Amino acid sequence: MTRSIDYGNLMHDAMRGLIQTVLSDIAERGLPGDHHFFITFDTRHPEAELADWLRERYPEEMTIVIQHWYDNFEVGEDGFAITLNFGNSPEPLYVPFDAITTFVDPSVEFGLRFETQDYEEDDESDEDELADETPPAAERGEAEVVSLDKFRK
Template sequence: MNDTIAATDSELPYAAWAEEALRAVVVEALDHVGRRGLPGEHHFYVTFRTEFPGVSLPGHLKARYPQEMTIVLQHKFWDLKVDRGAGSFSVGLSFGGVPAMLVIPFKAVTAFADPHVRFGLRFQAPEPAPAVAELAEQAAGEAPAKPQVVSLDAFRRRRD
């Protein structure tokens, strides 16, 4: 009898479930540190997609990191808060001496690492939905629809 199991198409989304379970590890780690601080030599590298819906960061950072950014939570960060209901976390960091508050949805996170204990995770961030501006650009590039003439007589009240 063969002990190997052939990969089959599953109607159950095991990969998605496993990824969500691993994202929960990130949530727990950030929540723990937000409430109690970083113990010992632990520190986190968090990589996320800056264009993902719900990411909030100053314009100069968005311009410098238009697709992806890695932040380090080690010595100088403040107000680390996990919002489980919103599915995001916020943190204050200093960039070149300029303070900034970032809001990052957990689904935007593509990597998480704690180098002190050689722990790391990688995630597939879902493709963001097209922005309204992108949809408008697509619509503008298509051939304009023929104008239709609508008679207002159909909407007028009839007098008997």
């Protein structure tokens, strides 16, 4: 039996640890300077918590902005809780770190992108999926840096 080091998953864990460290500091001390975050997460993640109307509006993924107003910001081992304002309606959210698909701080042109995960039970496979022998990037444990161009106006 050959043993190998799973560098891909180790990198994902390290990058999520970086996000946890950054968010913990912000929860404790506030946002410095022009720093702000665009965080996209998978709303289908079984541990993601958001209002029903937000889940209906964003059935697959949602991007939140942590910048001017936020409240009840707490960072834990597995995710973070925060209250954000949606059209003058404060709503609490809980975002597990492994639900995050992108994390961007445009003020310093920093970004991380994680490949998405499928949280649903295995359905019958499509013939197209069977024809593709290359494993998805999430299975290979790869992460990519996201281009900031799509966040610029």
